[in-house]
Amino acid sequence: MIPVSVYNAIFLANRVKFGSLEHVVPILLAVVFGIVFINFAKQSLDKQKQKRVLHVFACCISGIVLSFHLYKISLGHYNIKTDLPLYLCSMLALLVPVFTYYRKFWMFEILLFWIIAATTQGVLTPDIPEGFPSFDYFRYWVVHLGLLIIITYAIFVYRMRPxxxxxxxxxxxxxxxxxxxxxxxxxxxxxxxxxxxxxxxxxxxxxxxxxxxxxxxxxxxxxxxxxxxxxxxxxxxxxxx
Known part of the structure; x- marks a missing residue:
């Protein structure tokens, strides 16, 4: 049996550290992708396709969250007291396809502040127990950075303003x-x-x-x-x- 001190040392060593490549690279990739994605939608797509591509993107983010929880359940140690997607970013990831489908302004009003406030800290100070290439690592960045891209898309493509x-x-x-x-x-x-x-x-x-x-x-x-x-x-x- 692994001693607790050794286990904690391994656990801490695997965590994503602030300023590391595992921290910086996903942010840079998301910035590049977001700029290309938004410019492409504005310049090359009609309004119907603009709505469709964002909705598909939102569904992909939601699907990754659902897949992650199903994966954890399959491992046999899912704990409903700690593992349910009730934390704000996970819940937003599950709900955001509703916004991208209906595009109601009142939804935008709520989501804008929730997403920016909730994801900013997560992006600047990531809390990821296991680094690249774990499932949790990809889920974490897809959710946090994906939500920011969606709300930015609504601002610049749909021209929504609070x-x-x-x-x-x-x-x-x-x-x-x-x-x-x-x-x-x-x-x-x-x-x-x-x-x-x-x-x-x-x-x-x-x-x-x-x-x-x-x-x-x-x-x-x-x-x-x-x-x-x-x-x-x-x-x-x-x-x-």
Whole structure:
């Protein structure tokens, strides 16, 4: 049997490190792909095909998430208390095909802030237990970077723009989602979103006090964060008006 200290050392050694090739290369590839994908759609496709290719892309992202969970179930150690796709990015990946199919503005209002806020930290500080070429590695980057490409596509191809009230619509929707996760945690005796206790490892939540104070602090920080995201659209609108 492998000693715990040795197992932890191996586990940490396999994690994707900040600034490594495993971290930087996927981001660069996604930037190149996103630029080519969006420019091709704008210049070479009619509106119907623009909608179709994005919907297919979104379905591929959702399919990869579903495949990953089915793969984990097949291994025989799937734990519904920790492994369900209830974390925001995974849930968004499953739901985003609904947006790309219907293209409702109210969906865009919510998804814009959720996607940018949720994926930015994941892209800048990846939390991937196993590096290249594991399934989890590819799932992680496809989900985080794919969601960003989809919302960027909606901005530049569909020319969707948030309104000031979109900030608060998205925030209210987030509160509803948090309440649903709290109920799910109660049913499953789980800790999704760390709503029942902070993670054992060091995290930013350590600076926000004990439960439930850190939950309140994070919720309050979401409003200025969403406003910061909106300010970039407001600035560009005023700058190029």
């Amino acid at each position: 309104k000031f009230k979109s900030v608060f619509k998205s925030f209210v929707a987030l509160q509803i989602y948090v309440v649903l996760i709290m109920l799910m945690n109660d049913v499953l005796d789980a800790n999704y979103f760390y709503l029942n206790e902070k993670p054992e490892s060091a995290s930013l939540l350590d600076y926000f006090g004990e439960w439930p104070l850190y939950i309140v602090v994070v919720q309050l920080l979401a409003i200025p964060y969403f406003l910061l995201i909106y300010s970039s659209f407001f600035w560009f609108k005023k700058r190029f008006k």
